Amino acid sequence: MNTYIYRIFLAALLLSFGITANAGGHRQAAAKQPEIKRTLIRNVRVWEGNGNKLTAPRNVLIENNLIKTLNAADSIAGADVIDGGGRIMIPGIIEAHGHLALSAPPAELGDTDLGYMGAVSVKAAEIYLMRGWTTVRDIGGPSQGLAKAIDEGIVPGPRIYPSAMIISQTSGHGDLRRLNDPHPNMGGGATLMDRFKLLADGPAEVRRAVRESLRLGAVQIKVMAGGGISSEYDPIDTVQYSVEEMRAAVEAAADWQTYVAVHAYTDEAVNRALDAGVKVIEHGHLLSPKTLKRIQKEGAYLSSQSFGFIRQFIQPGQTGGQGGKAAEVMTGVDTLMETARDIGLPVAFGTDTFGTLRAYRIGQTEFGFRKRWFDSAEILTQATRHNAELLKLTGPRNPYQDGPLGVIAEGAYADLLLVDGNPLEDVALLEDYENNIRLIMKDGTVYKNTL
Numbered sequence: 126m127n128t129y130i131y132r133i134f135l136a137a138l139l140l141s142f143g144i145t146a147n148a149g150g151h152r153q154a155a156a157k158q159p160e161i162k163r164t165l166i167r168n169v170r171v172w173e174g175n176g177n178k179l180t181a182p183r184n185v186l187i188e189n190n191l192i193k194t195l196n197a198a199d200s201i202a203g204a205d206v207i208d209g210g211g212r213i214m215i216p217g218i219i220e221a222h223g224h225l226a227l228s229a230p231p232a233e234l235g236d237t238d239l240g241y242m243g244a245v246s247v248k249a250a251e252i253y254l255m256r257g258w259t260t261v262r263d264i265g266g267p268s269q270g271l272a273k274a275i276d277e278g279i280v281p282g283p284r285i286y287p288s289a290m291i292i293s294q295t296s297g298h299g300d301l302r303r304l305n306d307p308h309p310n311m312g313g314g315a316t317l318m319d320r321f322k323l324l325a326d327g328p329a330e331v332r333r334a335v336r337e338s339l340r341l342g343a344v345q346i347k348v349m350a351g352g353g354i355s356s357e358y359d360p361i362d363t364v365q366y367s368v369e370e371m372r373a374a375v376e377a378a379a380d381w382q383t384y385v386a387v388h389a390y391t392d393e394a395v396n397r398a399l400d401a402g403v404k405v406i407e408h409g410h411l412l413s414p415k416t417l418k419r420i421q422k423e424g425a426y427l428s429s430q431s432f433g434f435i436r437q438f439i440q441p442g443q444t445g446g447q448g449g450k451a452a453e454v455m456t457g458v459d460t461l462m463e464t465a466r467d468i469g470l471p472v473a474f475g476t477d478t479f480g481t482l483r484a485y486r487i488g489q490t491e492f493g494f495r496k497r498w499f500d501s502a503e504i505l506t507q508a509t510r511h512n513a514e515l516l517k518l519t520g521p522r523n524p525y526q527d528g529p530l531g532v533i534a535e536g537a538y539a540d541l542l543l544v545d546g547n548p549l550e551d552v553a554l555l556e557d558y559e560n561n562i563r564l565i566m567k568d569g570t571v572y573k574n575t576l
C-alpha cells in the first residue's frame with residue numbers, strides 16, 4: 126500500500142470508530158484505569174516448592190491474576206478476604222502428560238461424534254480443575270479449541286498447552302485405523318480420525334505434519350517414536366521413524382522455537398530420538414540405566430507415569446492384545462523410577478489418562494502410586510515446579526507469559542490450592558480432593574471454596 130492510500134485508509138478507519146461511538150450515543154471519556162481485583166488470603170503456611178519447608182503463617186495478596194506479595198498486611202482496603210485458618214498453600218497441580226481431546230477410547234475415536242467428544246472434553250477439563258490441577262500439558266489430540274474456550278472464560282478448566290495433531294508413521298502408535306481401512310495418503314481420503322493424528326512418512330511429510338500442527342495451535346510437537354499400548358498393530362518393541370524423519374520434526378519445531386516430545390518405551394527408540402535432537406521422552410518404562418543416564422547427560426527430560434490408570438486393563442497372565450502390551454510395559458516401571466531417583470534425573474509428573482470420564486478421575490491416584498519410589502515433597506515438586514520447567518520449553522509459543530507457573534511466589538500466576546493436612550508428609554491426601562482440597566484458585570479466580 127503506498128503512503129497516500131494508507132493515510133486515506135487510516136482516516137477512514139478512525140472515522141468509522143468515531144461514527145460507531147456516536148451511534149451508540151455515549152462517547153467514551155478518557156480511558157479509565159481498569160479496576161484491580163484484590164484477594165487477600167490470610168493466615169496460611171506457604172510451600173514455596175522448597176523441600177519440606179513451610180513458611181510461618183502469613184497473608185498472601187493476589188492482584189488480578191497474579192500473586193502480588195506473600196507478606197501482606199492483615200487487611201487491605203477493597204480486597205475480598207479468605208481466612209486460611211493456618212492451612213497449607215501449595216501451587217496448583219500440573220499434568221505433564223494429558224489428552225483432553227481423546228475423550229473416547231482410541232479404538233472408538235473413529236466411530237464417535239465430534240460434538241459429543243467436545244462435550245466430554247469440556248467435562249474432563251472441569252474434572253481436572255476441580256481435582257486441583259490448574260495446568261495440563263496436553264500431549265496429543267486437538268485440545269486447542271478447548272484451550273481457547275477456557276481462556277475466554279466460556280467453560281471452566283485448566284490452562285492447556287496443546288500439541289494438536291499426533292504425528293505418526295504408517296503403522297505407528299498413532300495409526301489407529303482398523304486393519305482394512307484404506308490409508309489416508311494412499312487413496313483412503315480423510316476420516317474423523319484425521320482430526321486427531323497425521324500419518325506422515327519420510328522427512329518431507331514429517332516436516333509438513335509438524336507445520337500443520339503448529340498452524341492449528343500446537344505449542345509443542347508430539348511424535349510417536351515406538352510401539353504403544355492402545356494401538357493394535359505395532360508391537361511395543363518396534364522402533365518408529367528414522368533419525369532423518371525425527372530430525373526433520375525437530376528442525377521444523379525449532380523454526381517455531383519449540384520442541385518435540387516423543388512417545389517411546391525402549392532403549393532403541395529413545396536412543397534414536399536423542400540422536401535426532403529430541404528434547405523430551407514420554408513414558409520410557411523399559412529404559413536401561415545406561416539410556417536414563419544418557420537422557421540426563423544430554424539435558425533432555427523424562428516425562429513418565431506410574432500408570433495407575435493402565436494397571437486396570439492388565440489381566441494376570443495375559444500376553445496378547447492391549448492388556449498384554451500394558452503388562453509388558455509395566456514390568457519396567459519400578460526399575461525406571463528407582464534408577465531415575467537414584468541418579469537424580471527428575472521425572473515429570475503425569476498420568477496419560479484418556480478415553481472416559483472415569484479415567485480422568487483415576488488420574489488422582491498418581492500421587493499415591495509414586496510414594497513407592499519418592500517421598501511426598503519430591504512428588505509435590507515433580508507435580509509443580511519441575512513440570513513448569515517442561516512448560517517453559519515452548520519458548521515464545523508459551524501461551525502464559527505473565528509470570529511463572531508451578532510456584533507460590535511474588536509475580537507468579539495465582540494458581541493455588543489450600544489443603545487440609547500436610548501434603549509434604551503425605552501427598553496421597555490429595556487423592557481425596559473433594560474433602561482435603563478446600564480452596565482452588567486459577568488465574569486469580571476462585572473455583573472452589575469450602576472454608
Ligand SMILES: [Zn+2]
Nearest residue numbers: 222224264477
Ligand atoms: Zn499419551
